[in-house]
Amino acid sequence: MRKAFFLTRAEENYIKTIFHLGGNETQLISTNSIAEEMETKPSSVTDMAKRLARKGLVNYVRYQGVTLTEKGKKTALSIVRKHRLWEVFLVKKLDFNWDEVHEVAEQLEHIKSEKLIDKIDELLDFPKYDPHGDPIPTKSGEFQERDKQLLSELPIMAKGVCVGVKDTSSSFLQYLDKNNIALGHSIQILEREDFDDSIEIAIDGRRLHISNQIASNLYVKQHD
Amino acid sequence: MRKAFFLTRAEENYIKTIFHLGGNETQLISTNSIAEEMETKPSSVTDMAKRLARKGLVNYVRYQGVTLTEKGKKTALSIVRKHRLWEVFLVKKLDFNWDEVHEVAEQLEHIKSEKLIDKIDELLDFPKYDPHGDPIPTKSGEFQERDKQLLSELPIMAKGVCVGVKDTSSSFLQYLDKNNIALGHSIQILEREDFDDSIEIAIDGRRLHISNQIASNLYVKQHD
DNA sequence: TCCTAAATTTAGATGAATCTAAAAATAGTT
DNA sequence: AACTATTTTTAGATTCATCTAAATTTAGGA
Ligand SMILES: [Mn+2]
Ligand SMILES: [Mn+2]
Ligand SMILES: [Mn+2]
Ligand SMILES: [Mn+2]
Numbered sequence: 001m002r003k004a005f006f007l008t009r010a011e012e013n014y015i016k017t018i019f020h021l022g023g024n025e026t027q028l029i030s031t032n033s034i035a036e037e038m039e040t041k042p043s044s045v046t047d048m049a050k051r052l053a054r055k056g057l058v059n060y061v062r063y064q065g066v067t068l069t070e071k072g073k074k075t076a077l078s079i080v081r082k083h084r085l086w087e088v089f090l091v092k093k094l095d096f097n098w099d100e101v102h103e104v105a106e107q108l109e110h111i112k113s114e115k116l117i118d119k120i121d122e123l124l125d126f127p128k129y130d131p132h133g134d135p136i137p138t139k140s141g142e143f144q145e146r147d148k149q150l151l152s153e154l155p156i157m158a159k160g161v162c163v164g165v166k167d168t169s170s171s172f173l174q175y176l177d178k179n180n181i182a183l184g185h186s187i188q189i190l191e192r193e194d195f196d197d198s199i200e201i202a203i204d205g206r207r208l209h210i211s212n213q214i215a216s217n218l219y220v221k222q223h224d
Numbered sequence: 225m226r227k228a229f230f231l232t233r234a235e236e237n238y239i240k241t242i243f244h245l246g247g248n249e250t251q252l253i254s255t256n257s258i259a260e261e262m263e264t265k266p267s268s269v270t271d272m273a274k275r276l277a278r279k280g281l282v283n284y285v286r287y288q289g290v291t292l293t294e295k296g297k298k299t300a301l302s303i304v305r306k307h308r309l310w311e312v313f314l315v316k317k318l319d320f321n322w323d324e325v326h327e328v329a330e331q332l333e334h335i336k337s338e339k340l341i342d343k344i345d346e347l348l349d350f351p352k353y354d355p356h357g358d359p360i361p362t363k364s365g366e367f368q369e370r371d372k373q374l375l376s377e378l379p380i381m382a383k384g385v386c387v388g389v390k391d392t393s394s395s396f397l398q399y400l401d402k403n404n405i406a407l408g409h410s411i412q413i414l415e416r417e418d419f420d421d422s423i424e425i426a427i428d429g430r431r432l433h434i435s436n437q438i439a440s441n442l443y444v445k446q447h448d
Numbered sequence: 449t450c451c452t453a454a455a456t457t458t459a460g461a462t463g464a465a466t467c468t469a470a471a472a473a474t475a476g477t478t
Numbered sequence: 479a480a481c482t483a484t485t486t487t488t489a490g491a492t493t494c495a496t497c498t499a500a501a502t503t504t505a506g507g508a
Contacts, residue, residue, distance in 0.1 A: 010495060032455060044496055046457055051494090063456055063503055094343040104337045111335075113328045119318040234465060255486060268466055270487055275464090287473060287486055450508085457502070464494085472487070478480090 007055075009110050012079055013038070014048050015057060016109075018068055019076035023058070028065030074141055081137040082117050083109040084130035089120055091131045098131040099173035133164025133183055133219060149222065151187065152197070152215035159188045160220030167217040176218075179208060187220060231279075233334050236303055237262070238272050239281060240333075242292055243300035247282070252289030298365055305361040306341050307333040308354035313344055315355045322355040323397035357388025357407055357443060373446065375411065376421070376439035383412040384444030391441040400442075403432060411444060 007015070017037050023029040031045040038045075053060035057072035068076060086108040090096040096104075111117075118139065121127075129135055129146070137143040148163050162185045165172065176182065181203060190200040190207070197212035231239070241261050247253045255269040262269075277284035281296035292300060310332040314320040320328075335341075342363065345351075353359055353370070361367040372387050386409045389396065400406065405427060414424040414431070421436035 008494075030455080031457085040495095041497065042456065043458080043498080047495075090340075094340070094347060096339070096343070100339075104335070104340055107335050107337070111328070111331050113331070115320070115324075116314075116318070116328055119320070123318060232464075256484090264465095265467065266486060267468080267488080271465075452507085453505090455502100455504075457500105459500080460498090462495100462497075464496105465492100466494105467492075468490090470487105470489080472485100474485070475483090477482085 006112075007075065010048070011052060011055070012075070012110055014052060015068070015072055015076050016079045018058065018066060019073070019080065023066060023068045024073050024076065026067065028061060028067055030065045077137040077141045077143055079109050081139075082111070084134060084136045085117060085120050085124065085127070087130045088124050088127045088136075092124060097177070099170040101131060102168060132168050147221065148219040150216050151218040151220050152212055154189050154220060154222060156189050156192055158222055159186060159224065160222045161186050162218060163221045164219035165217060166219065172217060175214070180204065180206070181218070231299065234272070235276060235279070235281075236299070236334055238276060239292070239296055239300050240303045242282065242290060243297070243304065247290060247292045248297050248300065250291070252285060252291055254289045301361040301365045301367055303333050305363075306335070308358060308360045309341060309344050309348065309351070311354045312348050312351045312360075316348060321401070323394040323401070325355060326392060356392050371445065372443040374440050375442040375444050376423075376436055378413050378444060378446060380413050380416055382446055383410060383448065384446045385410050386442060387445045388443035389441060390443060396441060399438070404428065405442070
């Protein structure tokens, strides 16, 4: 019998990063891009790429980059699932604000207990999205990106419901809080300023003027 | 300004073990006893003892052993607090049985977020004891052992309420479940067999015969 | 095709956490 | 006081995860 399969915390973090960079597709993810994303050095990434390849989690082509294997994808989805479920737990059950959950979820996602995460899922009534609007993979690994677009790309007078954020930094989320913009709110674009692409929107019966930088970090789903 | 104080998982586990072995008292705890408790080698303990001493968490006397410093005690209490609160959480909120919480709590106790554990405490309504009857230190570090004694040491005909377990192994806890013995139940000793120190008890209106091995792993608080 | 800049890997070092084997210290016993 | 068994420490090795500096490969012009 072969030794029980387990991953270190570092290995899990690499797998997750490769997944977020698109390593679940066909394209190879470069060591440099992984290093940048993880704030580490390319030489460290090379090292880890070899280790992950040896464990059968990535396909590694020297000087080219890596992609996730099927096993790697499954692993990535499981970690993403845990991360997002914990974020929901923190917000719904412990009254954390959506701008303070990420750091803690980064730790909690590495807790090894299938029963634990399934019970958390149940306690939360099997949520489909995390506090930032990102989809939560199911236990069996199904995962579907929501159909959405950036508010900045919505045509004039079109309406959409706010479904997610691209930037999840504290400062951005706090800006949204301060201006009473939250997921689920309906937004209509009233005018667009040619000079700086800032827009005037109607939200909650209020009118609000927001910069392009804000609008290009808010996801909406268009409706009529 | 000095570098932010943080402990690795291994360091936290050593501190906790030294605490459980009585290192909060005056007596020195030997490297051997720590190694045995942690299922590691004495030479590894020596190494760690030096590191912990350098960080000001233990007093280390070569060839003699270690005790916890004030800082070490505070750290130990904080870890024990987290461990026991998580155990309560798993039992009360996620329907874990009391025999399956320890392993998971061993992981959860290392999550670094003061807010998280305070919110869990609040969610549980500030419990005083964990599922095995062990006291939970307060946020400020107050900690008091409950006044209790082993069932095996209770005199004949005396009554006591079951308040804790000494052995927390799955097999022991499952034995108690099977025989419907749980914390809070009242127990009276009816007779004691001289030959093997087994005892006949009354619990819940039932009569039950239990071995000395069982009786010397159950804590009761005597009452009249 | 050749050259060069950028990306990537290799080589060698470090610290944490562990181990084994050997040396040293301690404690109990004649 | 000397011997010996036990405990403890030291020395040296290993694995993981990281780094820096140097070497190598790739890719995009000229
Ligand atoms: Mn997050
Ligand atoms: Mn999120
Ligand atoms: Mn426990
Ligand atoms: Mn316990």
